[in-house]
Amino acid sequence: MEIKRKIYGKFLTWKNEVQGKKALLIEGARRIGKSTVAESFAKNEYKSYIIIDFNKASKKIKDNFENINKLDLFFQTLSLEYGTKLYPRESIIIFDEIQKFPRAREAIKYLVQDGRYDFLETGSLISIRENVGDITVPSEERKIKMYPIDFEEFAVALDKEVLLDYIKECFLKNIPLEQEFHAQAMHLFREYMLVGGMPQSVVAYIESHGDFGASDIEKRDILDLYRDDIKKAAKRYNSKVSAIFENVPAFLSTHEKKIVLSEIDKNGIFSRYDEPLFWLDDSMICNLCYRCNDPCVGFALNKNESAVKCYMGDTGLLVSLAFSENEISSQQLYRSIMNGKISLNEGMLYENAIAQMLTALGKKLYFYTHYSEEKHRNDIEIDFLLSNESKTNFKIHPVEVKSAKNYTTTSLKAFKEKFGKKVERSYIVHPKPFSKEDNIIKLPPYMIFCLA
Template sequence: MLTRKVENRMEAWLSAPKRTALLITGARQTGKTYIIRYFARKHYEHVAELNFIENPELVSIFSKPRDVENLLMRLELAVDVPLVPGRTLVFFDEVQQCKEMVTAVKFLVDDGRFDYMLSGSLLGVELEDMRSVPVGYLSELDMYPLDFEEFCWSQGVGGNVFDMLRGCLAGRKPVDGFVHDRLMDLYAKYLVIGGMPAAVDSFVANGSISDVRTIQENIKREYRRDISQYAKREDRLHIRGIYDLVPSELNNPNKRFTFAKVDKGLRFQTVAADFDWLKAAGVAIAAYNVDEPCVPLEMSKERNLFKFFYNDVGLLTGSFLKKTALDVLDGNPDVNYGSIYENAVAQELHAHGFDLYYYNSKRFGELDFLVQDRNDRVLPIEVKSGKSYKRHHAMDNVLARPEYHLGTGLVFGPCNVSVEGVVTYLPIYMAGLVENA
């Protein structure tokens, strides 16, 4: 059983004074169904699970609900477990196949006899045009691949280690040398295995990288099938082309996505919706270029200039030759870790609530990432993979400009914690500890 942070938020939902239905969203294969089943067994005497893909006849049963009594009658006829008020969880899985269920859950919550959880993939795509959302009746949690901390838990690392790391980060103190070396070794494993639960489970069970790579390729095949099934027919080839080009585009020096690689002479306006589809499906992450590195970042972003990342660094590394993956695992210094490190940092920041931007200026250079926290502070971030991690001209340039009001910057790399002037150097494994305060 993999321990997931989302379980704490599910516990908070369960103990809230006003109960809502709980919708767990996220890309396919991130562990949504598994965590709901585990949570349900832990907290409920009876669990009624309805899967709209495995049992497509359920779609017609629940697609035209009339009122709560009619809904409950249909529910009783559709399940084979007792529905006991106050002791039963009803779990609607793969609800993207029955969008009406998401709106109808309002009536069931109002009735109050049972608790309800919903889950599904591609909800950002399939529910985009939904006519009404049951505001006040539906709580939503996003689920992502395992972050590095969760991965370390799967490898037997206790929570006290990350408590110590948070203390080192807050106090800007170096991590103990032995702990640092151990975590760098684990991070190399994480870069290859990634955070998809099936891949992590497989590695925990037998330690086989070959099995992990097979699982990763199967997940990507499933994503491609989703494109074929759910995307508009006229967009499918472009969307698949974009998804398959991500690894090679990240290996370009500036990592910016080139539209002409998808189709010769292609303009951004033609494929803008295709990039949005991959983001909405949760299988890709975008970082947009901004005109100026200052608040509000969203106002100065350029829609047609961006970097595109996979939602899981293991899927990226799994796209490379097996020898490259093994070299990463062994910490071979000859490997170009730039795109791998950057994808891993993008994944961590995105999963911890940050919208991602970057800054590229002929005058000042390029900053790998800019993030803006809830207090409207902008933080410039550089990701370095080699020994020259203290060379960061772009960051020095923008930090020296008082009109940007940046104050401080972060550099993630193969280093320990240290501070020089207004720049803090952090080990690459600390990327997930940056708080969106």
């Protein structure tokens, strides 16, 4: 089955606006469906297309890039090798897994300047330094990030468009869903949290008529692929990358959820782990969330790189990384989460899902904590910081995530007191219906996508 992806609309915008003057580069983690949506786009929107998969491209195809100064010969070779006629301004050539052959990316400059065809590139780990160190990165590229299937796309795949429309309507009206539909929407969110957004996992879940075990098999295969990527691509610091990756569930199961290097390396300091963290972030396998020391003057300007949370890019993968096959095959984990009985350790899945949903909206992740010398502990802890993104009238939107129905709002109120008029809107994400109280907007997790 083919899952509808919203990024398809961005491809259309690129095609109509750029009209061949720039290539489109799709960056994203492995196995999120880049190649599938690229081919679907090429098939539907062009008279003909060629896909060059650099994982298996022949020597002749790679050697053909020596002819980049003889473009008639270059295109003729492609057309003959792939048995496809190319039509000026009506054909597209896709460079798939372009990080495997950086020479092709360098050639984009000349291919775009030629103007005959459109060019689309897909790549995993494509901007890692090892992959671009020996080439001139072309300016004739428009980059776009692609993420795993988001909550909206998951709902559509499960034929829940009517429920999705009702959620949007209630959000716009600032009213809660009726209890029956709130229960349905929370059930859908929990399904999404467990299955995740990797296309193979979603398809396996749907085609098996709701078997979480079938999706788990697919997710474990993907985790093994990621481990292989780490061994091959991270090179001199792969052991550090691997240590962080394997310990993501352990970090997220703690109260503060921050990376604690002493747990994986007795000599661990952040200056020795900056490249491994960069690698995990840039590969889009993980979403990093940095502490902002002073939110008032902009999040990025006050980013503390020695205080960081590391969320998995896909929450479904986190489930399979965190729990053994035996725990999952027993169905006990799925049963407790689907019934809304989320323990402390399982609460990490809830927060990871919110991080994933915010990232899919294009939000950079930041958090805030304040240590009280008097109390000898953090007295303010804000899970995520959003903003109105204004440069002239910057406002902060703190977000707290609560996986349980009973909670306090002490941190949020203290944050609002500390930063005063800089706080425009405050959010609590909780499993209860939508409500507003004391200028705090309380959102169920299935409404997060509406913040776009």
